[in-house]
Amino acid sequence: MTYSISQAADLSGMSVYTLRYYEKEGLLPFVGRSASGKRAFRDHDLEMLAIINCLKSTGMQIKEIRTYIDWYQEGDATLKKRLELFQKQKEAVEEQMKQLNGHLKKINQKIKYYEYACKAGSAKACEGVIGCKA
Numbered sequence: 001m002t003y004s005i006s007q008a009a010d011l012s013g014m015s016v017y018t019l020r021y022y023e024k025e026g027l028l029p030f031v032g033r034s035a036s037g038k039r040a041f042r043d044h045d046l047e048m049l050a051i052i053n054c055l056k057s058t059g060m061q062i063k064e065i066r067t068y069i070d071w072y073q074e075g076d077a078t079l080k081k082r083l084e085l086f087q088k089q090k091e092a093v094e095e096q097m098k099q100l101n102g103h104l105k106k107i108n109q110k111i112k113y114y115e116y117a118c119k120a121g122s123a124k125a126c127e128g129v130i131g132c133k134a
Contacts, residue, residue: 001042002032002034002040002042002044003040003041003042003046004038004039004040005020005038005039005041005116006039007041008041008045008046008049009037009066011046012046012049012050012052012053014049014053019039021048022052023039024063025062025066026066026069026070027047027052027062027065027066028069029044029069029073030044030048030069030073031045048069048072052065054068055068055089058092058093058096059087059092059093059096060089060092064085067085068082068085071085080123113126
């Protein structure tokens with residue numbers, strides 16, 4: 001089955017503009033064309049869009065994603081390179097998660113502070129209370 005660019009946008013959760021941009025940047029060389037010259041996305045192309053979206057959402061630069069797509073297009077000779085790319089990205093995501101967990105801890109402290117202050121009716125009520133940091 002094939003999908004138009006607007007259908008592919010809907011199914012992928014991306015905008016038509018984003019898909020056109022990705023094509024311009026060389027991220028969609030695998031997308032075919034219909035007899036009339038319109039983009040014809042297949043199910044496999046949608047799977048690739050999901051991978052591109054994942055990598056972009058985790059902070060990978062377009063240039064690096066293009067490298068991955070190029071390696072993918074080259075085939076089995078690049079399997080090790082692709083594995084290493086994903087391992088590197090996994091490490092980057094784990095570091096992001098570590099940082100986000102630290103931010104979450106601070107946010108939870110502030111929630112606790114403001115819950116206590118709201119109950120007491122004053123921020124001054126929190127002064128000196130263990131675990132109640134401004």
